[in-house]
Amino acid sequence: MADKKNSTQRACSRRKFIKNTGLMGTAFAGTMVSGRALAEGHSSSAEFNQAEHFSQLGPEFIYLNSGTEGSMPNSVIESFRKNIDQWASNPTDSYETDEMLGKHQHYNREKVARFLSVSKDNICLTDNTTMGLNMVILGLNFKATDKVIITNHEHNAILSPLSVLQEKTGLSVIKRDFPAANILSTMNSDELLEFLLPDTDELHGAKALCVSHVYPTTGVRLPLEALRKKADALDIKYLIVDGAQAFGMVDISRGRENITYTDFYACPGHKWLNGPPGTGILYIKNSRIRPPEFYPILSQRMTKYSGHQGEAGEPFPMVEALQVRGCSNAPGFSAMLEAIKFQQELGGAELVERQILSLSQQAKDFILSRSPTALVSPFKAPELLSGLTVFFPFNWDKPDQIFHDENTASKIVQALLKENIQIRSIGFDDPLGQGQKRYALRVSTGVFNTEKQLAYFQKLLEKILKQIFQPK
Structure with a gap:
């Protein structure tokens, strides 16, 4: 019964997923969709039902860290337990x-x-x-x-x-x-x-x-x-x-x-x-x-x-x-x-890639709209894009004021986590760091994330970037 229920749920979500990513005519169940997923321009993302398929994440938890570890859809958990x-x-x-x-x-x-x-x-x-x-x-x-x-x-x-x-x-x-x-x-x-x-x-x-x-x-x-x-x-x-x-x-x-x-x-x-x-x-x-x-x-x-x-x-x-x-x-x-x-029943790897990149573009556009110089990830060349959006912390009220230290990045991660939003900080070598690692924030948009979740994350990030840099 559980397998039949999961199959029915996935079929419904797949129809919605394909419709919203604009590839209804190119996908069919159980077969990989041909062609590269990077299209000219990004379609609106599907309002994927996280609670229906990824119920272990919880309805109030916005998980934006698939680059560290992914979650598991219910059908995968059931299969794992059965095995x-x-x-x-x-x-x-x-x-x-x-x-x-x-x-x-x-x-x-x-x-x-x-x-x-x-x-x-x-x-x-x-x-x-x-x-x-x-x-x-x-x-x-x-x-x-x-x-x-x-x-x-x-x-x-x-x-x-x-x-x-x-x-x-x-x-x-x-x-x-x-x-x-x-x-x-x-x-x-x-x-x-x-x-x-x-x-x-x-x-x-x-x-x-x-x-x-x-x-x-x-x-x-x-x-x-x-x-x-x-x-x-x-x-x-x-x-x-x-x-x-x-x-x-x-x-x-x-x-x-x-x-x-x-x-x-x-x-x-x-x-x-x-x-x-x-x-x-x-x-x-x-x-x-x-x-x-x-x-x-x-x-x-x-x-x-x-x-x-x-x-x-x-x-x-x-x-x-x-x-x-x-x-x-x-x-x-x-x-x-x-x-x-599960990925195939959503329409295949091309549709999944398009969904992830569409959400990632939403995150990149948000940073670009406020503090373009804070964005680390490429945003102009489609062939260099991924589902990871990396940016340096910045003062919302003074967007040219950008921070590269580990402590600031960690504070923002922890502040978001208190609001049930999970991202992470990441350190890397940069020529302008003069031998010291620079620390940024990293957002991973997974297949289970939605535009509504991204919008809420952006709202909370704006609030935190205003609060954390207020004069004491």
Whole structure:
């Protein structure tokens, strides 16, 4: 009965969602909508019924922090509980032989692969983005003479394994700095990529480029097709992408953001997709990769590469070796499929992306209307936009008075939280910071948020920005 009720509720919400995002003629149930979601101009967002599908958030709680952790729709929670109950009732069979809960994860990997328009032998299910990136960076056979390019805004999920390699092998890591926030916000993708990755001898011939698809620090998106062209022009062998802030928000199954432009792509199921905690995906483009080019560092199947060939004479798939690593979050992986199904029943990844970007544009327009120089996130170039809106705190009554310290940002976050609104602060390197991190506020507009919630957030933010900077 619960499954039937959830299906009916989703069907009603989907019709409303599609109508309000202006794509009624292009979506149909259970199938991904083709084409890139970045349209010319943003439609009005659907008044999505949060209480109906995300009842655990509560009707009075405005959650604007999907970039840290997503919530879960009721159908995902029910699926997760059902899988846990099944596991508890027969643990051995669940682990060894069950189609959806078993250690090989053939069924779930196949479903995820279809969602991303790739093959099952390209997909390994992981606990999170960090696990996937560590599998890749520590698995590739880097030498001391190799160069790896990163930016100064990368997450520790990239920095940590690279630091291990620097300590162990002397690997050379080249760090490229982002431009100052006031310049970044007005750039287009060509200008930004040329700034980050100029055609120089230092960068040319690097072994790998390790970057984020969407940056948690500023909300800037680096288009995958453009990244691939840059990597090829610089003769870089591997493009390794941290997709923590993209999957579930950006359609990475086709178009200019197609995951196949990358060599390795790691992402979570528990942020923008709104799947269970402890779920993630690792995409490996070359399904035939094997030692000595790549080693399965977290696996129970390294012995498969000791001269072993599969039944058909094919090499053992690397993703299979990485998948079989002992007991993992199989109940969560299976429930992640329900999160994918939920997104599909809303009309597909393109409509979800459009909804998220429409809400994010509302947040950006609000900041621009009062204090344009406070906005960090890009707002002019559609290809750089994401569901993250990052801005520095400012004095509402004196909007040219902008603050960059951690204490001010934290005070505003806490003041909003007292009003049942959750955002977060974020620190990042900026050339104008003179070696000190600058702190900003970050708003994540998830698929469950509405225009009414954004309007209420804006009203409360204005009130707080007036109060907090009043003379004492």
